[in-house]
Amino acid sequence: MKIGVPKEIKNNESRVGMTPAGVFELVKNGHTVYVQSGAGEGSGFFDGDYKSAGAILLDTIGLVYAMSEMIVKVKEPIEEEYDLVQKDQIVFTYFHFASSEPLTKAMIKSESICIAYETVEDEDGALPLLTPMSEVAGRMSIQQGARYLEKPVKGRGVLLGGVPGVQPGKVLVLGAGVVGIQAAKMAAGLGAHVTIMDVNMKRLRYVNDVMPSHVITEFSNEFNIRKHIKTHDLIIGGVLLKGAKAPKLITRDMLKSMRPGTVIVDVAVDQGGCVETTRPTTHEDPVYIIDDVVHYSVANMPGAVPYTSTVALTNVTLPYVLKLANLGWEEATDNDESLQKGLNIIKGEVVYREIIEAFDWEAEAV
Incomplete structure (x- = not known):
């Protein structure tokens, strides 16, 4: 199969869809890999590395799309790429369709096969291709939150770990999934007081067992959220x-009950955000303030640490890329239920129910 790895053109996105090691494995299996010149530079992988691994370098993104049967990316195609996606072409990337109707309609129009990293699902319900980026984003949420709590950037002026004689900062984590647990782990490591909330008691019991005693678990409901946002310095939406x-989970009216300089880091921004006032931002312009509350909602947080993120992502995507390349998408998804759940749009038809529900579309009308 002919596989293309284009350069990411989303604002400040420095990751790349595949490392040279991944290219090497594909070439070893008899496939042709086209890599756009400069695609890996932001992640610390250079054209010479890809060429040595067996890739064919192409000068433009248009050529990569035009010559490839499958495109392997990191982020969803942006508007400039919509017309580059070809009929019957496999596009394997993070899509997050439910947060973007224009993207969804563009991919329907393209009649391509859209397989989304974020909906590939194991038998136990885990999301193996989302997990490594969730781990990165969860840890980064505390790193960024601690920074924006500083007074020069309009935060409360709180040091998360405190110092002797001064109470540590308070971190509220909404969601005890991968993002939430990684955020709680980082915050606890800094010495902050952490409250982590979820509606799943099984997850809360797990957190209670593995986290230190200064990480408190509490059942998530509106009453408890309203109570805690009044006293916590940093809120993580996971x-x-x-x-x-x-x-x-946090509505516009709740902001007024927060103390000025409270920081919200909404890691759920890719899926529309779990805070009503969330809107996607970029690494170039990451924060905005509403009602004296600092909002950080960068839609590609792991893009700030592209080397770590690219290696972590290729580690988990490569087995699926190989399967798709070796067998073709139909046989590969027929033989692998996890990969089958990654199918979102097939040749103009939405096949993932949650996307239809997100836009209140009737199945017949799609």
Whole structure:
């Protein structure tokens, strides 16, 4: 199969869809890999590395799309790429369709096969291709939150770990999934007081067992959320509904009950955010303030640490890329239920129910 790895053109996205090691494995299996010149530079992988691994370098993104049967990316195609996607072409990437109707309609129009990393699902319900980026984003949420709590950037002026004689900062984590647990781990490591909330008691019991005593678990409901946002310095939104829009756990009116300089890091922004006032931002312009509350909602947080993120992503995507390349998408998804759940749009038809529900589309009308 002819596989293309284009350069990511989303704002400040420095990751790349595949490392040279991944290219090497594909070439070893008899496939042709086209890599756009400069695609890996942001992640620390250079054209010479890809060429040595057996890739064929192409000068433009248009050539990569035109010559490839499958495109392997990191982020969803943006508007400039919509017309580059070809009929019957496999596009394997993070899509997060439920948060973007224009993207969804563009991919329907393209009649391509859209397989979304974020909906590939194991038998136990885990999301193996989302997990490594959730781990990165969860850890980064505390790193960024601690920074924006500083007074020069309009935060409360709180040091998360405190110092002797001064109470540590308070971190509220919404969601005890991968993002939430990684955020709680990082915050606890800094010495902050952490409250982590979820509606799944099994997850809360797990957190209670593995976290230190200064990480407190509490059942998530509106009453408890309203209570805690008044006293916590940093709020992490780590809620995920597979392939669907995130629920709005913090509404606009709740901001007024928060102390000035409170920081919200909404990691769920890719799925629309779990805070009503969330809107996607970029690494170039990451924050905005509403009602004296600092909002950080960068839609590609792991893009700030592209080397770590690219290696972690290729580690988990490569087995699926190989399967798709070796067998073709139909046989590969027929033989692998996990990969089958990654199918979102097939040749103009939406096949992932949560996308239809996100836009209130009737199945017949799609």
